[in-house]
Amino acid sequence: MTADLPIASADASSAADRPRVAVVHGTLRVPPTYFTIQHAVPLADRFDFTFFALATDVAEGASPFPVVDALGLHGRPFREREFLLPLVLGRLASAVEYFDPALVHQHFGTWSLPARRSVRRLRVPLVATLHGSDVFTSSYTGRDPRYRWHRANLAGVYAEADRILCVSRFLADAAVAAGAPPERVEVHHQGIDTDFLTPADPGASADRGPGPSATSTGGPPRVVFVGRLAAYKGVPDLVEASSALRARGVEHELVLVGDGPLRAELDALSEREQHVGVTGSLDRVGVREQLRAAHVVALPSTPREAAGLVLLEAQACGVPVVAYDGGGKPEMLRPGATGLLATQGDAADLAVRLEELLTLPAADHETMGRAAREFVVAERSLAVSAERLGEQYRSLLG
Template sequence: MGKRTLIVTNDFPPRPGGIQAFVHGLASRRPPGSVVVYAPRWRGCEEFDARQPYEVVRHPSSLMLPTRSVARTAAGLVEDGATVVFGAAAPLGLLAPALRRAGAARVVMLTHGHEASWARLPGSRRLLRRIGEGADVVTYLGEYTRRRLAPVVPARKLVRLAPGVDTATFRPGAGGERVRASLGLGDRPVAVCVSRLVPRKGQDVLIRAWPLVLRRVPDAVLLLVGGGPSRRALERAAARYGVARSVVFTGSVPWAALPAHYDAGDVFAMPCRSRLAGIDVEGLGIVYLEASATGLPVVAGSSGGAPDAVRPGETGLVVDGASRDDVAAALAGLLADPARARAMGERGRAWIEEEWRWDLVSARFAGLLSSPARGTGPAAERR
């Protein structure tokens, strides 16, 4: 076996989240034993790590910063001449020079929505430029994030690498009937949102829009899957708008149960919106791709790179996530027209199978671990 690739990341299961699933997906599709992961501790990590076909080294706390102690531990895991991958370029990418001194021959940095936000502000932009200087490859999710990164990262280093979707796991018939039965939903029309309950994701707008949806589809249900700090405020909002009896909160669910919860819906909706003058922004939205793989039409907000995960009018609709009326019109239109919704879901499933399968993504990632980066632009984005 060759040298092991070291993956240094704050974002790794069993902590839930899209970046965590992305990084884990990349690691788990490398040959067994060919990677070592350095990540923070999280509840349940011992059991999770024991199931992985590679070594996972856990930092003592739940957050890693580019400190001397983190640098020392990471440097001790670098094999001379090996590749180092940062699961998120900011801020741990600042460790790249130290890891090169420890023997790293190649450095690959993944970027997500927060790096695109860093590129907007002078202070963090300077740090992001420093981070980019330490990399051989800096990946981006889609055209939105590429445009944000282009002023601070040389084009020759930028390469597209977006998450993949496990089409055998996220599929029509993944267990939605069981979820519907357990929640007492029966055969009512269901709009499902799978996401952390935070303002950017738009669950508050879904609840504000729900009275308008019910005027057209009186028996519809809004299924909110996930936990987060906004839950109590959202429950109060559902009561205030008089829709509490048609809004179901599941709380956090295990990753293995997510496909069934997608499959319980007829339409997927996450009307994300940019906040804090564009600093809090959606990088892509893997949930839209997972929903499409499950055969659902999606209603996406227009924040950041979210539209890159939708073919508007074909696999779903892109709306102003801050507009209650726009969100309501999109949801009611799809819930009231099951044939149109099914057709969009079928096209979405076909698109995922064609362009977003994990085998395609893992092959691209394998190339980045050893091949020189290619400069990219709009033409390369279409490859």
């Protein structure tokens, strides 16, 4: 249920003894942003959740919880609606206050004013999760009013949040360096759905999905990238590494899943280079099938990548990974056991690490894939992450 107006407080009898938690975003689009809702589902028997945002675009049935949209105007393009967000800051704060939560959880620091305003008036705890882009965007200098706004909001989080959760140790260190009080900063690694993201059934037909050998049940080993087709995600480095491997006779396919500013250039490349495929954006099932079809999943992204959840998603599917060693990416695998790290920004070293996995004996590859799945289930599953989030809530609620 999505409401364009503040919803009435829930019936106390329906919520039983579950404390109300207001989960607040600047914008909330589902898909692709499933993770905040997914983390609430395992806790729904202990907390009464409602989601709030300045503007939302939530697919029908994508949220089992009420979602409050302060702006409305759903018939207009989302990009156009984003320009109007400053007009409804007060309205969102009022909606949160009307819900009367026992705790407010703000995701991303860059639009935190409504959440901070509501907790001041309600005198309840504020949890803020920082995801990376908020911390680094707010570090940009200059007079651009957007960055000044983001810096002010992030400074407000540092000053007012009772608990600041960061999605990696790397990001926690960056937040403290930027002014977050270390005694209120904790690492909370986001979890992924290991019930949905599973290895392919050994008895199922080997449908490789879109790609150079889409109609084949075999084909060369496949390197898969999932993410925005942009330079900051390391796509040019991955293409360079793939070309170097082909030049020295290492047979493989490179499949790029996603969309972005490099799409046209990569489509043209796939016309010239038969081993390269570009699928465009896929739904969750399509992404899962690409991960399952991969021999290795690569993420050679910027050193400011705070986490890189696709590395966890791949490992949950029993697929080893290769990533650059900058940012929070090393925390998303067990180097040497579930995947390999290449030197940040070094396409030649990336090629070496990819070759190691592409030429790994089948039994060793299977062992690494099994270890990858075990690592994610034990340490980075949605169930584990949600339980740790619930512990954070309980510690603040007493």
